[in-house]
Amino acid sequence: MAKHLIANLSDIDPKGSRTVRLGDTEIALFRLTGDEVLAVENHCPHKGGKLSEGMVCGSTVHCPLHDWKIDLKSGKVQEPDDGCVTTYELEIDRVSGSIYLTV
Amino acid sequence: MKMPKKLVMVGNGMAGVRTIEHLIKLAPGAYDITIFGSEPHPNYNRIMLSSVLAGGANLQDIVINDWSWYEENNIRLLAGHTVEKIDTKNRIVYSQKGIAAEYDVLILATGSNPFMLPLPGADKEGVIAFRDIKDCEIMMETSKKYKKAVVIGGGLLGLEAARGLLHLGMDVSVVHIFPNLMERQLDEAAAKMLQKELENQGMKFLLQKNSESIYGRGRVKGLKFTDGSEVEADLIVMAVGIRPNTDLAKASGIEVNRGIVVNDFMETSVPNVYAVGECAEHRGIAYGLVAPLYEQGAVLAKHLAGAETEGYAGSVTSTKLKVSGVDVFSAGRFDEPPGTRAMRYQDELDGVYKKIVIQGDKLVGAVLFGDTSDGAGLFSLIKKGESIKGREKELLLGFAPGGSGGSSAESRLAQMAGDEIICGCNGVSKETIQDAIQNKNCTTVGAIKACTKASASCGGCKPLVEGLLQIYAGEAAGEPVKEGICGCTSLDRDEIVAEIKRMQLKSVKEVMHVLNWTNPEGCSKCRPSLNYYLGMLWPEEYEDERESRFTNERYHANIQKDGTYSVVPRIYGGVTSPSELKKIAEVAEKFEVPLVKITGGQRIDLLGVKKEDLPKMWEELDMPSGYAYGKALRTVKTCVGETFCRFGTQDSIAMGIRLEKEFERLNTPAKVKLAVSGCPRNCAEATIKDFGVVAIDGGWELHVGGNGGVHVRATDLLCVVKTQEEVVEWAGAFLQYYRENAQWNERTSVWIERVGLDTVKKALEKKEDREALFARIKAALSRSVDPWKQIAREKELRKNFEPLTEPASVQS
Ligand code: SRM
Numbered sequence: 001m002a003k004h005l006i007a008n009l010s011d012i013d014p015k016g017s018r019t020v021r022l023g024d025t026e027i028a029l030f031r032l033t034g035d036e037v038l039a040v041e042n043h044c045p046h047k048g049g050k051l052s053e054g055m056v057c058g059s060t061v062h063c064p065l066h067d068w069k070i071d072l073k074s075g076k077v078q079e080p081d082d083g084c085v086t087t088y089e090l091e092i093d094r095v096s097g098s099i100y101l102t103v
Numbered sequence: 104m105k106m107p108k109k110l111v112m113v114g115n116g117m118a119g120v121r122t123i124e125h126l127i128k129l130a131p132g133a134y135d136i137t138i139f140g141s142e143p144h145p146n147y148n149r150i151m152l153s154s155v156l157a158g159g160a161n162l163q164d165i166v167i168n169d170w171s172w173y174e175e176n177n178i179r180l181l182a183g184h185t186v187e188k189i190d191t192k193n194r195i196v197y198s199q200k201g202i203a204a205e206y207d208v209l210i211l212a213t214g215s216n217p218f219m220l221p222l223p224g225a226d227k228e229g230v231i232a233f234r235d236i237k238d239c240e241i242m243m244e245t246s247k248k249y250k251k252a253v254v255i256g257g258g259l260l261g262l263e264a265a266r267g268l269l270h271l272g273m274d275v276s277v278v279h280i281f282p283n284l285m286e287r288q289l290d291e292a293a294a295k296m297l298q299k300e301l302e303n304q305g306m307k308f309l310l311q312k313n314s315e316s317i318y319g320r321g322r323v324k325g326l327k328f329t330d331g332s333e334v335e336a337d338l339i340v341m342a343v344g345i346r347p348n349t350d351l352a353k354a355s356g357i358e359v360n361r362g363i364v365v366n367d368f369m370e371t372s373v374p375n376v377y378a379v380g381e382c383a384e385h386r387g388i389a390y391g392l393v394a395p396l397y398e399q400g401a402v403l404a405k406h407l408a409g410a411e412t413e414g415y416a417g418s419v420t421s422t423k424l425k426v427s428g429v430d431v432f433s434a435g436r437f438d439e440p441p442g443t444r445a446m447r448y449q450d451e452l453d454g455v456y457k458k459i460v461i462q463g464d465k466l467v468g469a470v471l472f473g474d475t476s477d478g479a480g481l482f483s484l485i486k487k488g489e490s491i492k493g494r495e496k497e498l499l500l501g502f503a504p505g506g507s508g509g510s511s512a513e514s515r516l517a518q519m520a521g522d523e524i525i526c527g528c529n530g531v532s533k534e535t536i537q538d539a540i541q542n543k544n545c546t547t548v549g550a551i552k553a554c555t556k557a558s559a560s561c562g563g564c565k566p567l568v569e570g571l572l573q574i575y576a577g578e579a580a581g582e583p584v585k586e587g588i589c590g591c592t593s594l595d596r597d598e599i600v601a602e603i604k605r606m607q608l609k610s611v612k613e614v615m616h617v618l619n620w621t622n623p624e625g626c627s628k629c630r631p632s633l634n635y636y637l638g639m640l641w642p643e644e645y646e647d648e649r650e651s652r653f654t655n656e657r658y659h660a661n662i663q664k665d666g667t668y669s670v671v672p673r674i675y676g677g678v679t680s681p682s683e684l685k686k687i688a689e690v691a692e693k694f695e696v697p698l699v700k701i702t703g704g705q706r707i708d709l710l711g712v713k714k715e716d717l718p719k720m721w722e723e724l725d726m727p728s729g730y731a732y733g734k735a736l737r738t739v740k741t742c743v744g745e746t747f748c749r750f751g752t753q754d755s756i757a758m759g760i761r762l763e764k765e766f767e768r769l770n771t772p773a774k775v776k777l778a779v780s781g782c783p784r785n786c787a788e789a790t791i792k793d794f795g796v797v798a799i800d801g802g803w804e805l806h807v808g809g810n811g812g813v814h815v816r817a818t819d820l821l822c823v824v825k826t827q828e829e830v831v832e833w834a835g836a837f838l839q840y841y842r843e844n845a846q847w848n849e850r851t852s853v854w855i856e857r858v859g860l861d862t863v864k865k866a867l868e869k870k871e872d873r874e875a876l877f878a879r880i881k882a883a884l885s886r887s888v889d890p891w892k893q894i895a896r897e898k899e900l901r902k903n904f905e906p907l908t909e910p911a912s913v914q915s
């Protein structure tokens with residue numbers, strides 16, 4: 001297990017997203033209303049769309065390619081579609097805004 | 104608690120899984136259940152395969168029990184496993200993948216196999232049946248590459264396959280050995296009306312043809328008939344019948360006739376082994392429709408749960424053809440056997456035909472074509488077998504002659520007895536639906552479906568369910584349910600726009616909050632709509648919400664399937680220059696653009712650009728954005744016009760460039776395309792554009808509402824004007840009127856059909872109205888800036904195009 005400093009809260013626009021690469025995996029970070037930040041693998045279970053490019057609504061994101069809706073907390077695809085993406089644990093230092101990822 | 108018994112089921116299809124659903128409701132936990140299914144899918148609605156082909160549903164929509172259902176109910180599902188042996192002595196089944204499962208109770212629910220005519224060549228590529236998801240996928244794939252399809256079999260299944268293939272764009276011929284279609288359900292008159300209707304839809308028929316052989320090398324090329332004639336085919340679908348799938352039972356020593364022989368409790372000749380569904384034969388009949396199979400399943404479930412049941416006594420069946428635009432119903436003895444008499448009603452003009460067949464004083468059969476709303480009622484009378492003496496004419500005509508005039512479909516529904524079956528597939532009665540609406544808060548067809556299963560299978564009864572909803576939801580819910588712009592609200596576009604104006608709402612969040620959105624942050628449909636409406640209503644003050652725009656409009660490029668983007672710079676009127684071309688070429692080389700293409704809109708597309716390269720490329724191109732990605736003004740196509748062309752009557756190039764410069768960057772409800780042709784030969788295809796200009800000697804014709812996309816629509820002529828100034832003024836007024844009145848994502852073609860050309864003409868008729876509209880469009884345009892330049896300039900915006908830097912490790 002290693003803890004990485006990957007971003008600062010100010011790097012991500014509200015309801016926006018940024019990506020970071022860790023070895024072979026691309027991870028998308030989403031900043032929700034209320035400044036919660038969630039991380040999932042940047043790969044839609046449908047046809048691999050980049051979730052980071054999608055629209056963030058509440059704690060879900062709509063995939064930009066065919067509009068599948070994915071819950072960012074659980075990684076689960078919402079009905080009527082089916083599937084899931086890997087989610088990642090983040091830690092945010094509320095004072096400095098630093099965002100850490102543990103993998 | 105008792106130890107659960109082991110139940111194994113072979114076949115993961117409609118009848119079997121319905122039995123299990125019923126059983127776990129009646130006796131939860133009584134059985135430890137394992138299901139084997141050859142198909143690699145959870146249980147799906149086979150009936151709807153026809154709708155999938157015809158475009159009414161997609162493959163995800165037709166799953167009845169999804170994977171999680173099996174999990175939640177502790178059912179072990181072995182999908183993709185075919186059982187190949189049953190050891191009835193030691194009570195073990197074996198799959199071909201080597202899995203063994205012991206059972207106390209075994210259910211065979213193996214369905215049917217499509218019957219394939221043993222013609223020479225029937226093993227060629229491109230010869231298939233119509234039975235499962237795989238067949239459906241082959242048809243959809245084939246339709247993309249090939250043109251000619253032949254369906255052998257003019258029965259229900261064949262016609263539904265043919266209709267689907269027609270929808271997929273294929274040229275379809277139906278081969279039938281008999282002179283009449285659906286000869287097992289329809290009489291000659293109805294069959295002929297059906298044929299005529301399907302011919303109108305584009306289907307071709309080869310009747311009284313006996314297939315002899317299939318030719319082609321490797322892949323099928325065509326079909327030969329015994330009379331020496333032949334037909335070309337890239338795809339042959341055989342839909343000539345089904346055979347109960349009994350191989351496994353037969354090999355295991357279970358008694359088999361046409362199907363697996365069962366008694367009234369679905370027991371086979373071997374103890375503890377049951378059969379249900381199309382594979383079973385009960386009192387000499389193997390059924391091929393879900394309604395009787397579900398009745399069998401209900402009996403079996405009760406029997407296995409130890410609940411009381413009188414057993415299964417056979418069913419009378421009815422059929423409906425699921426082809427859009429054609430309503431056909433048939434039940435019982437439609438063929439007028441000796442000892443019966445028939446009454447008919449035929450209206451050639453409206454395409455309606457009705458026949459009822461009576462024996463003694465009872466109704467024994469019915470055929471309906473064109474209007475099938477009486478089907479459920481007639482079917483219920485046939486099943487009940489009660490006397491209809493004195494009501495024959497009423498039943499035929501749908502109203503009592505000499506009575507109080509015609510009775511509406513609604514009043515007929517209201518008068519229907521409570522125990523009449525509305526949904527034949529699932530055996531749901533009128534009173535069950537009424538109860539769901541009145542006492543269980545079901546206010547939509549979807550809710551009724553979830554609660555009672557009515558309309559969940561073939562969907563044929565949906566109009567009746569909707570009718571009942573109208574009758575009973577009124578009393579219970581006060582007002583009929585209405586659909587909003589998306590699932591987050593029940594308000595429609597006009598109501599939302601009116602509320603925004605009335606309450607002076609100024610942000611997406613505020614609108615959602617004040618208008619009680621059910622999802623606090625909306626969804627991918629309402630967010631962009633609201634963002635558009637707010638921007639349209641408050642052009643001066645509204646700050647566009649980037650996060651409420653689609654990907655393409657957020658990154659000002661078209662996203663491709665691999666996450667790269669494409670770049671289309673503006674090339675006004677399609678006119679470029681050697682130096683501009685050189686610059687584009689250099690940028691394409693420098694950024695290693697994988698593909699450079701001339702678009703259908705007279706400009707150049709640089710495809711496959713990495714997201715992080717976009718701002719740099721825009722900077723180096725130093726050209727305005729072509730908005731090829733936006734709900735905005737796209738291209739203005741032009742032809743060469745009078746400058747060079749021997750037929751040109753006006754300078755179409757200059758006119759086009761002027762329009763493009765005037766309205767570029769304009770936000771619109773949906774994309775807008777313009778074109779200017781120099782003469783009525785119309786080389787710029789102006790009459791399929793949202794706003795098309797066609798030059799004539801001494802003037803300009805202005806055309807509106809065209810579309811060259813999914814539903815091609817030719818424009819309507821708005822008016823003819825004399826000068827370039829007038830063209831610009833009318834174009835601006837038209838575009839602004841569209842902006843202010845259309846729904847988000849509604850192209851001008853759809854909008855004009857909805858509001859009517861006259862409304863648009865009237866709104867633009869007066870010069871002062873046009874000037875007012877023009878002033879408003881200018882106000883909206885005055886605030887627009889080129890997004891490419893803006894992003895290239897502003898660091899804060901640019902950051903979103905770059906990935907974060909690879910992390911520095913802090914601690915382990
Ligand atoms: C690039 C281009 C194809 C080409 O190589 O020629 C193109 C490419 C796309 N078109 Fe188109 N259309 C292109 C000309 C057309 C035309 C022809 C025309 O404009 O003269 C039409 C029919 C005319 C019309 O719209 O009335 C056309 C009708 C569509 C439609 C159907 C619209 C409709 O109302 O039915 C869509 C789907 C949509 O908008 O929802 C679409 C959607 C698309 C999208 C944006 C699909 C998407 O959402 O990702 C394609 C982007 C491909 C990509 O990965 O970059 N494209 N598209 C053309 C760009 C023209 C330009 O210079 O801007």
Ligand SMILES: Cc1cc2nc3c(=O)[nH]c(=O)nc-3n(C[C@H](O)[C@H](O)[C@H](O)COP(=O)(O)OP(=O)(O)OC[C@H]3O[C@@H](n4cnc5c(N)ncnc54)[C@H](O)[C@@H]3O)c2cc1C
Pocket residue numbers: 113114115116117118119120139140141142149150151152153184185186187212213214215233234235260263348351379380381382390391392393394396423425528561
């Ligand atoms: C295109 C189409 C349209 C139709 N339209 C209608 C309609 O409008 N109305 C209507 O009432 N009916 C319609 N039907 C018929 C209806 O779908 C069937 O009657 C119904 O599906 C039969 O249910 P079943 O469970 O007996 O068989 P199925 O649903 O076929 O299920 C049997 C399953 O068992 C599996 N299986 C077989 N052998 C084995 C084995 N040895 N090991 C493991 N698994 C095995 C099969 O792969 C199959 O998945 C239609 C059918 C089709 C194909």
Ligand code: SF4
Pocket residue numbers: none
């Ligand atoms: S027609 Fe248009 S939308 Fe379809 S593949 Fe071609 S470019 Fe894409």
Ligand code: FES
Pocket residue numbers: 044045046047048049063064065066067068
């Ligand atoms: S790739 Fe994500 S919805 Fe299709």
